[in-house]
Amino acid sequence: xxxxxxxxxxxxxxxxxxxxxxxxxxxxxxxxxxxxxxxxxxxxxxxxxxxxxxxxxxxxxxxxxxxxxxxxxxxxxxxxxxxxxxxxxxxxxxxxxxxxxxxxxxxxxxxxxxxxxxxxxxxxxxxxxxxxxxxxxxxxxxxxxxxxxxxxxxxxxxxxxxxxxxxxxxxxxxxxxxxxxxxxxxxxxxxxxxxxxxxxxxxxxxxxxxxxxxxxxxxxxxxxxxxxxxxxxxxxxxxxxxxxxxxxxxxxxxxxxxxxxxxxxxxxxxxxxxxxxxxxxxxxxxxxxxxxxxxxxxxxxxxxxxxxxxxxxxxxxxxxxxxxxxxxxxxxxxxxxxxxxxxxxxxxxxxxxxxxxxxxxxxxxxxxxxxxxxxxxxxxxxxxxxxxxxxxxxxxxxxxxxxxxxxxxxxxxxxxxxxxxxxxxxxxxxxxxxxxxxxxxxxxxxxxxxxxxxxxxxxxxxxxxxxxxxxxxxxxxxxxxxxxxxxxxxxxxxxxxxxxxxxxxxxxxxxxxxxxxxxxxxxxxxx
Numbered sequence: 001x002x003x004x005x006x007x008x009x010x011x012x013x014x015x016x017x018x019x020x021x022x023x024x025x026x027x028x029x030x031x032x033x034x035x036x037x038x039x040x041x042x043x044x045x046x047x048x049x050x051x052x053x054x055x056x057x058x059x060x061x062x063x064x065x066x067x068x069x070x071x072x073x074x075x076x077x078x079x080x081x082x083x084x085x086x087x088x089x090x091x092x093x094x095x096x097x098x099x100x101x102x103x104x105x106x107x108x109x110x111x112x113x114x115x116x117x118x119x120x121x122x123x124x125x126x127x128x129x130x131x132x133x134x135x136x137x138x139x140x141x142x143x144x145x146x147x148x149x150x151x152x153x154x155x156x157x158x159x160x161x162x163x164x165x166x167x168x169x170x171x172x173x174x175x176x177x178x179x180x181x182x183x184x185x186x187x188x189x190x191x192x193x194x195x196x197x198x199x200x201x202x203x204x205x206x207x208x209x210x211x212x213x214x215x216x217x218x219x220x221x222x223x224x225x226x227x228x229x230x231x232x233x234x235x236x237x238x239x240x241x242x243x244x245x246x247x248x249x250x251x252x253x254x255x256x257x258x259x260x261x262x263x264x265x266x267x268x269x270x271x272x273x274x275x276x277x278x279x280x281x282x283x284x285x286x287x288x289x290x291x292x293x294x295x296x297x298x299x300x301x302x303x304x305x306x307x308x309x310x311x312x313x314x315x316x317x318x319x320x321x322x323x324x325x326x327x328x329x330x331x332x333x334x335x336x337x338x339x340x341x342x343x344x345x346x347x348x349x350x351x352x353x354x355x356x357x358x359x360x361x362x363x364x365x366x367x368x369x370x371x372x373x374x375x376x377x378x379x380x381x382x383x384x385x386x387x388x389x390x391x392x393x394x395x396x397x398x399x400x401x402x403x404x405x406x407x408x409x410x411x412x413x414x415x416x417x418x419x420x421x422x423x424x425x426x427x428x429x430x431x432x433x434x435x436x437x438x439x440x441x442x443x444x445x446x447x448x449x450x451x452x453x454x455x456x457x458x459x460x461x462x463x464x465x466x467x468x469x470x471x472x473x474x475x476x477x478x479x480x481x482x483x484x485x486x487x488x489x490x491x492x493x494x495x496x497x498x499x500x501x502x503x504x505x506x507x508x509x510x511x512x513x514x515x516x517x518x519x520x521x522x523x524x525x526x527x
Contacts, residue, residue, distance in 0.1 A: 054088075058071065096119050098125065099124055101129035115141040116139060119144040119146075138162075143171070147173065148174040160184070165188075167190060173195075173197040175197075180202075181199060192212040196215070196216055201232075209235045214242050218246045220247075242266075244275075269294055271295060271296045272296075273300075274300070279361065282318050295355050299360070301313070301362075315345055315377060316380045329351055329357070332355070335390070335394075337396070340377050341396070347381060374401050378406055393419070396423035407435070416447075417447040420450065432470075450485065451485065475514070475518060488514060488518045490523055493525075504525070
C-alpha cells in the first residue's frame, strides 16, 4: 500500500508539470496564431467580416457628402469587394438622388427588401420617374423632397393612397401653391417626423397622435383659427418638437380670438419655435397653449412695417398676457440678456436647469420710426421678469438712452442680482446707471447681492465728471450699507468731454480711489 501511495503522488506531480507545460504551449500557440492572423491578406477575409468592416467604415465618415466618393474607392479595390458592396442590401438603404432616374431604380433594386431612406436633392429630377416608389411604398422609412412642384404632388398623392407602414420621416418643401397631399394616420401609422413647406396642414387626428416632430413653414390650415388646429394639437400627446414659420397669418386662415379658458397642454413638448409672424398673431396663438416641460422656446416676430409707419410693437406685445401660465418655467429664469441694435430687439432668458427662452422682434422692411428703444426694452424686461430670481443681467445697446428712472426700476425689481454686464458698440456715459443704482426711494440699498459690474470688449464708456461723481457717490453708499462691490471692470474712452484726454496717471489715481470701495478694479483706456 505504501508503494502504491508513493507512486500516485509521483504521478500527480508529473501530471502537474505536464499541465503547466501544456498551458504555456497553448499560450505560445495562441500568440503565434495571433501573429499569423495579422498577416492574412484582406482579400482572404470571409465575406461576413468584410461586410462588418465596410459597415464600420461607412459609419466612420463624418460628413454625408464625403461618403459617396469614399464608398466608390472601396468598390474599386477589386471585383470581390465590389460584388460584396453591390450584393449587400444594407449598404443601399440611404439613397441620395440627384438627376438620374436610373440611379433611383438601381438603388431600390440593390436594397432588396430592406427599409430605405430616400432624399431627392435636385429640382431637375423628373417627378414621373418617381412613380417607381409606388411599388416600394411599404418599405420607405424616410422620404425627403427638397424641391417639390405640382407634378411631384401628383406622385405623392398617389403614393400616400397606399399603405406606407415603415415611413417614419417625411419632409416635403415647395415654393408655389398650397396643396393637400392627403396624408392620413391610418396609412402612415409609423410617421413620427413631419415637415411641410407651403402645403395644407393634414387634418387627421390619428396622424398627430403619433408625431414627435412637426415643422410647418408657410402652410395653411384650411379652416379658421384657432379651434381646428388646437383640436389636432390636443391629440399630439407625444409631440416633442414644434416649429411654425409664417403660419399664423390671416392668409393661412387664422383669425384673432380671445384666449380660451381651457388651454391645450402639451406635456411632451420640449422645443418649440414660432417665427415670421406678427406679434399680435403670435401672442394670440400662445395664449391657447401651455407647455409645462419645455426646454427651449424661441419666439421671433416681425413688425411688417416700413418707413411710413411708426412701429409700436415691443417684446412684451409678442408674449401672451399671462406668460407664466403658458411657460411655467418663466418664474425660474435667473439669467437674462437684452439686445437692442437698430431695428432688432432680443431677449434671451435662461434658467439654472439650462432651459432657454428666446424672444426677438425685428422688421423685414426698413423702419425708422420705432416706438420701442433700448430703454423701453429694459423697462419691459423689468416688468416681465419681476417675479423671477434674476441673478445675471447682460445689457447690449445704447446705454446713454436709458434714464435714471428706468435703471431704478430694474434694480428695484431684480433684488437678487449678482452680476451686471454691459455690452454694445454705442459710446456714452453711464452716470444715469450709477444714479439708478445709488439707492431706492425709501433709502434702502438696491441689489444688495450685486458683486460684479463689467463691460464686454467693444463697449466703451465716455468719461465725464458726471460719471465720476455718480460712480463714487453710489459706491460709497453701497459700502456704507454693507453691499461692497467685488469687481468693477470697465473700458473708458481715452478722450472724454470736450476732447479732454484721460492720462494714464489719472487712470491710476481713479483706480486707487476705487479700490477703497471695491475689492478688484480694472480700468482700461481705449482710443
